[in-house]
Amino acid sequence: MSGRILVVDDIATNRLILRAKLSAAYFDVLLADCGEKALEVARAELPDMILLDVMMPDIDGYAVCRALKADPATAHIPVVMVTAANRQEERIRGLDAGADDFLNKPINDVTLFARVRNLMRVKMMFDELKLRETTSQELGLGEFMDPTGFDTDQEGSVLLAIKDQSRGQHWRDCIGSRFPFTVEIVRREAAVLEAAEREPPDAFIITQFLEDGDDGLRLVSTLRANPRTRQSAILLVVEDGRLETATKALDLGASDYICAPFDANEMAARLRSQMRRKKYSDRLRSNVRDSLRMAVIDPLTGLYNRRYATQHINRIVGRARESGLPYAVMMLDLDRFKSINDRYGHNAGDLVLKEFARRLQENLRGIDLVARLGGEEFLVALPDTPAQEAQIVAERLREVIDGRPVDIGNGQSVPVTVSIGVAFGTPQDRDPEAMIAHADRALYDSKAAGRNRVSYHADAA
Ligand SMILES: [Mg+2]
Known part of the structure; x- marks a missing residue:
């Protein structure tokens, strides 16, 4: 898998280290040494992904991220914030600004590449959909859709797979107090698959350890491979505290992960970001379908043209x-x-x-x-x-x-x-x-x- 990654950092050594690592894995690397430059390069080059330093002298990473996400041309580019401190307030601030994930300095290679691969896959899916949308527009069949215009004041459905019933209730309350989402709670893998078969939810939140020894990681992989649930967001809750679990989840197709201990704000921020992406891709997909339909149907009579x-x-x-x-x-x-x-x-x-x-x-x-x-x-x-x-x-x-x-x-x-x-x-x-x-x-x-x-x-x- 190759792609173009923009690395933004005010310190030359940091830029060069990341460039060396990413180039060795055959990614093309673009560099920017400040916030202004980052915005300029992002808009001109439209990279597949951005690794963004938080602390910079001119504009900080949060502001850069907000500006990228507010611009329809760059809103869909995944952003990973690189921070020195592993603090929850910073993560939430970044997620609120629209960041997709965080890496802590010094950067761990395994985590870096798991995240990069995962976001590249998402980006490619979007590019494919955008391409089809563009073709429809060129044929005069559809309108351009603004990716910044989506928010989570709209409805959505969440399926929460968790062993502990009372924790489940608590999480559901946390989600319910913030979003107009419906949340269904189940405890076993079989129940997740059954519910998904009935009506695939917009997002799954799956804890690593389920009832009767069911394995959350295996469930992630099953859901990602199933055509009915392939488009849903999947968040894995890492409960063993191991970074390797998170990495593995991303490689198996999780959209994101949340590390225990549970923090309501962080989960809300990650869920919001995933839900926004899901709704946007749903809209792109149905736009393409509608415009294909329009291409062969006479609108007055509903007959073929x-x-x-x-x-x-x-x-x-x-x-x-x-x-x-x-x-x-x-x-x-x-x-x-x-x-x-x-x-x-x-x-x-x-x-x-x-x-x-x-x-x-x-x-x-x-x-x-x-x-x-x-x-x-x-x-x-x-x-x-x-x-x-x-x-x-x-x-x-x-x-x-x-x-x-x-x-x-x-x-x-x-x-x-x-x-x-x-x-x-x-x-x-x-x-x-x-x-x-x-x-x-x-x-x-x-x-x-x-x-x-x-x-x-x-x-x-
Ligand atoms: Mg810095």
């Missing part, structure tokens, strides 16, 4: 070649639609299109494709369908449109009819474009022959 339909017909044609079964492609066009718009207005026109789409879907099978190609033009594809059956379907579609006028509100309704052209495909047909062109030609025949009718492509049936 032309882009999707073209791809899908390719698949239907390919599938017919393998299965040896026939299929049919239909083009449908509402008759005199322009006069509906002109006479009743565009809102009425939209209602007609929506109702038309609804009736089509209602009268077709789940495996059939229904798409709006644009305007009042629609396409239907029927896989695994012989010509005779396709003719019945086409005639039925024409009838359900002609049969009942469309309600356009205010007690008004408009009679609507549709012209349809059908092309029959055989396993020997290889060209999806030709199929569409044939159906289109038949549609033209229906229009020319007076509308409200079904025509078939000449060389078929």
